[in-house]
Amino acid sequence: MPELPEVQAHAERLDKEFSGAVLERFTAISFTALKTFQPDPTEAVGQHVVYVGRRGKHLLLDLGTATFVVHLMQGGRLKPDEKQSAKPKGGVARWRFDDGRALLLTEQGTERKAGVWVVAGDPEGQPPLDHLGPEVDQVDVARLLPLLHANPMRLHGFLRDQRLVAGLGRRLANEICHRARLSPFASTAKLDDIDAATLVEAIGACLNESLAFERGRPDMSSSADRPGCVHGRSGEACPVCGDVIRCVEYTRYRVDYCATCQTSGKVLADNTTSKFLK
DSSP states (O other): OOOHHHHHHHHHHHHHHHTTOBEEEEEEOSTTSBOOOSSOGGGGTTOBOOEEEEETTEEEEEOSSOEEEEEOTTTEEEEEOSSOOSSOTTEEEEEEETTSOEEEEEEOSSOOOOEEEEEOSOGGGSTTTTTOOOBGGGOOHHHHHHHHHHSOSBHHHHHHOTTTSBSOOHHHHHHHHHHHTOOTTOBGGGOOHHHHHHHHHHHHHHHHHHHHHHHTSSSOOOGGGSOOSSTTOTTSBOTTTOOBEEEEEOSSOEEEEEHHHHSTTOOBOSSTTOOBOO
């Protein structure tokens, strides 16, 4: 799933290209596209795009009278629509502007979870943004440490929980834990101020690296192309210490880590209890 760097860089590209464009028509191509019923999207017709921005892992198309909040989920993409075909492959929704250009939201695969919320007024206090925690790139040690202690859980799960800190997913959670040299299954309740400072530094480094990579591209990258040391690299050598990268597999995702860098050489059991092997 696209995370903060991918969504931020893409929002910047779309803002540069479509800021000021006047909406002529919004079309929900898929019956699952619209996640709200009020206000009516037609209320934004005739309004210009104030800006394209981001909150967490959501794209925001601000048209003044209404904001379109777009969640790409796993396979969604929002791109300029040159063909504007009647039945685009994987089509979810289309924004057509009075200069003839259009934006098309597509979603490949079978999940069909990508969608659009139309929000009047401040979107921050309304679904789907109302549950989001602070932006992860804006959290310092003084704010992070109380969050860690108030929400006892495994560190990897904490980093991915959008209610606690917004913007991260599985890839960056793996990379941040590795950069911080902390076990992905470390208890957040047991982390101290030094750990929190290490995490803040690792978050900043991983985000900056990924954002620089995304800003150097003409469009959003695929997951396999994104930079990193451990994510998706199980069986390869750790670029830091040379040990083999290992993973703990779950039904729908996996946690990648380096035992030497992160768990003092201990190998995590490859099951859902994720206990250390003796």
